[in-house]
Amino acid sequence: MTDLPTPKPGILDIAPYVGGKSKIDGVAEPMKLSSNENALGAGQKAREAFQAAVSNIHIYPDGRATKLRDAVADHHGLEPERLIFGNGSDEVFALLNQTYLTPGDNIVTGQYGFLAYRISALANQAEVRLAPEPNFRTEVDALLALVDERTKLVYISSPSNPTGSYNTAEETRRLHEALPAHVLLVIDEAYAEFVAEPDWETSLPLARDAENIVVTRTFSKIHGLGGLRIGFGYAPLKVAEAVDRIRLPFNVSVPGLEAAVAALGDEAHQKASRDLVQTWRPRLTQAIKGFGFEVFPSAGNFVLVRFPDEKRNAAAANEYLHTRGIIVRPVGGYGLHDCLRITVGTEDQNRAVLDALSEFAAS
Numbered sequence: 001m002t003d004l005p006t007p008k009p010g011i012l013d014i015a016p017y018v019g020g021k022s023k024i025d026g027v028a029e030p031m032k033l034s035s036n037e038n039a040l041g042a043g044q045k046a047r048e049a050f051q052a053a054v055s056n057i058h059i060y061p062d063g064r065a066t067k068l069r070d071a072v073a074d075h076h077g078l079e080p081e082r083l084i085f086g087n088g089s090d091e092v093f094a095l096l097n098q099t100y101l102t103p104g105d106n107i108v109t110g111q112y113g114f115l116a117y118r119i120s121a122l123a124n125q126a127e128v129r130l131a132p133e134p135n136f137r138t139e140v141d142a143l144l145a146l147v148d149e150r151t152k153l154v155y156i157s158s159p160s161n162p163t164g165s166y167n168t169a170e171e172t173r174r175l176h177e178a179l180p181a182h183v184l185l186v187i188d189e190a191y192a193e194f195v196a197e198p199d200w201e202t203s204l205p206l207a208r209d210a211e212n213i214v215v216t217r218t219f220s221k222i223h224g225l226g227g228l229r230i231g232f233g234y235a236p237l238k239v240a241e242a243v244d245r246i247r248l249p250f251n252v253s254v255p256g257l258e259a260a261v262a263a264l265g266d267e268a269h270q271k272a273s274r275d276l277v278q279t280w281r282p283r284l285t286q287a288i289k290g291f292g293f294e295v296f297p298s299a300g301n302f303v304l305v306r307f308p309d310e311k312r313n314a315a316a317a318n319e320y321l322h323t324r325g326i327i328v329r330p331v332g333g334y335g336l337h338d339c340l341r342i343t344v345g346t347e348d349q350n351r352a353v354l355d356a357l358s359e360f361a362a363s
């Protein structure tokens with residue numbers, strides 16, 4: 001007999017999130033291409049700001065994140081009071097779920113939608129409805145078909161992880177127009193800065209005039225600050241004010257705030273990061289296709305590769321890459337058992353990936 005309270009219904013049904021692997025036995029410095037981190041690391045300006053912040057780490061951070069709030073508002077032309085800052089955008093999703101979901105409500109997202117949306121929805125005893133993605137991209141009509149009066153949030157990411165697909169500006173507008181007003185549409189733009197496709201647009205302007213759109217961004221990808229955990233949402237004022245009531249008062253750290261402000265002003269590092277991805281994404285895609293594997297078109301800083309062959313399958317490819325000191329991401333958690341997601345790395349890393357996959361194809 002134990003007197004411990006039992007976790008709430010649903011909690012123990014949540015599969016623990018497994019992050020990208022970072023070690024290979026016997027390899028001192030593996031190439032980590034498993035978490036879509038910035039291959040160039042953080043920029044010099046962000047590093048310096050982080051180091052300078054060391055003299056203030058005994059001081060609680062500004063709970064309103066005023067300096068970062070003003071910098072983000074200025075950078076994107078947004079109203080500062082409509083921003084929600086989080087310990088990564090992951091926390092923004094969790095806060096939205098916690099603010100709006102009661103047991104029996106539901107969220108709707110794509111079949112291959114980012115797992116982070118689902119975890120906190122389940123923790124709030126909500127149902128997670130997954131719209132089929134037969135073409136490995138979010139389908140507007142499939143999402144709409146699952147929406148009912150208990151739907152509180154619809155989540156899309158554009159570009160999406162792990163598929164790399166995106167929704168055109170027209171599709172996103174159509175989704176928003178067709179959604180009932182009681183549903184909050186969350187558009188996750190974690191990979192916005194890497195998109196090259198002309199029919200994609202940021203939804204920040206769409207959100208400005210809407211009463212039920214939240215657009216999220218992160219400092220983890222283009223800015224290379226994944227380790228510091230900073231993201232934000234741009235929400236209707238009413239949403240931002242509601243979320244603010246449950247947000248932990250000091251959810252973004254002192255060095256995080258300082259580094260993020262500096263990163264936002266470091267256009268050169270953002271450009272170098274974008275250029276690296278836009279140069280290597282097509283090269284990786286073409287070359288890996290040439291080895292006989294499928295590569296999904298990607299608008300993010302990664303490619304999703306499919307290994308349809310029974311013998312030269314994704315698990316075997318993953319093992320082979322390990323023997324070359326390369327860590328990529330199996331995506332069985334999304335049901336994509338025959339795929340691996342590979343982050344675009346530095347030139348040397350990308351060449352190592354291509355060498356290894358070419359050898360694997362010939363093995």
Ligand SMILES: *Cc1c(COP(=O)(O)O)cnc(C)c1O
Pocket residue numbers: 036087088089090091114157160161188190217218219220221226229230231
């Ligand atoms: C990496 C990523 C994020 C960013 O999460 P943070 O918590 O801000 O690090 C958000 N959405 C998607 C789809 C991602 O892949």
